[in-house]
Amino acid sequence: MRKSVLTGLAAGALLLVFGALSLGHYLRPPPPVAADAGPPPDFAARELARATAPVEVKGAPEAVAQAPLPPAVPDLPTIEVAPRPVYPVPEDEPPPPAPKANPFTQVARPTASPEASARPAPAPMIAGAAAVSGATTLAVAGRPIRLFGVRTPDPGDRCGAGSGGRGNCAEAARDALAQRLDRSPQVSCRIPAGQRGNPAAVCVDASGTDLGRFLVAEGLALADTTESYEYFGAEGKARSSRLGLWGHR
Secondary structure: OHHHHHHHHHHHHHHHHHHHHHHHHHHOOOOOOOOOOOOOOOHHHHHHHHHHOOOOOOOOHHHHHOOOOOOOOOOOOOOOOOOOOOOOOOOOOOOOOOOOOOOOOOOOOOOOOHHHHHOOOOOOEEEEEEEEOOOOEEEEOOEEEEEOOEEOOOOOOEOOOOOOOOOEHHHHHHHHHHHHHHHOOEEEEEOOOOOOOOOOEEEEEOOOOEHHHHHHHOOOOEEOOOOOOOOHHHHHHHHHHOOHHHHOO
16 A cells, blocks of 8 residues: 555656646747857749759760750752853844735724614704794795794683783784884894604804793793693793783683
């Protein structure tokens, strides 16, 4: 019994000694750092030193120097081109003779272009001194001419002045044309294309007045729409102004 107690006390004393030594190791201050010591090298510095270190070449220098070189590229072959011969032409040499014309060869005549063939021919013109021969007809240089695009009024139409006028429209148209041609007898007439039989003409006096339009605008003739609609507007103005025959319709 006494021996076991002593053994336990001895084991406890050893544990205390080891505990004191361990605690002293952890409580001991760190060793002083020298003032001239630089900072410890980090990972980047170590990698930089490793990258810049000289590479050791294993093997003898003679073996490295005797390494085979790549084969040299052969030069391209040289081809000689012979110069072309030059034949000088004398300046006084006459030109070659022109080929003789064949009398049996037919010379091609120039043909008219499609645009020229499709272009309508100009309308024939008649000019000269004019005289009245009817309500809508003239005699130009002795040739009878009917005014194009107009016709005489109906037999029942009256063209006299005032509401009770009973003047004949054909006589009124003849008198109006005679008065105008007395002042300017020279006229020029153009015959529109596409007419059959006795063609009519558009006649203009020396002042540039269309005689057919003049009669329609005064209400002394009617626009003939079977030939042209050129005077249809002038007839409408005469109707709205109740001129000539339109004052009695």
